[in-house]
Amino acid sequence: MINEFNILTGLFIIFILWALIEAQVYRVRRIIIKNSKIPKGFNNFKIIFISDMHYGRGFSSKRLLNIVNKINQIEPDIIIIGGDYLDISVKSKRDVSKYLDKEIQVLKKLKAKLGIFTVLGNHDYFRGKEYLLKKLNSNSFKILKNRKELISKGGDTIEIIGVDDLLEGIPDANVLKKTSTNFTIAISHNPDFFSDYKNVINYDLGFAGHTHGGQVTFFGVYAPYTSSKYGQMYCKKIIHEKDRDILLTNGIGNGKLPIRFFAIPEIVEIDLED
Structure with a gap:
């Protein structure tokens, strides 16, 4: 007769296997953003957003190459990278250069018609920042x-503004204080920036990573740890505010442990529509 201990043991094994497997796969999440400020020239403009690669011992170059190839198949107009290039386990100066060399060797294969834009994350300040x-x-x-x-296309223009990391850098909210007639995309590795400066910054679409969607959640409903002082708020997929949206990503890599549970790594594909 199966007892409670055997049931719990079985469930624990299933959880561990699921968490390990989920950490090594990824999905493409597609979002359509509609805003009256999006100019005609940018209708059907395609953006790829990835973040939090945390490249290191638990992240093979083959997996990263698969992700890069998938992004290139989508044929984005621009690519936005939200920071945190290396895993925290990469500590020695020798390992920093070794893993960054491998990572950038693969990432330089990325193709975007109008450019690749990136901000720095908190992990990018821990070691090897200048080399990165x-x-x-x-x-x-x-x-x-x-x-x-x-960025100009078809005679129209949009703005992309990136800020330094909230925790380890010196973000300057002044770059977002001026109201622009152009459709404005704001990028911050840490989503808390958007709440900390909510009443003084102006933008139309925000991008952020950092929280990993909670990384380990109760079936996608609640995350015990979020890396945000605003709790569960920034584990959502998208936050709608008056006249603007904040888009969050689960990221590509993992935190200290190479596991995920109902917070699958992802490439985010954004299509703009006027």
């Missing part, structure tokens, strides 16, 4: 550290 910046710059990734980029 050097590698990103040498591969024509545009680093948005409290700065703006204009």
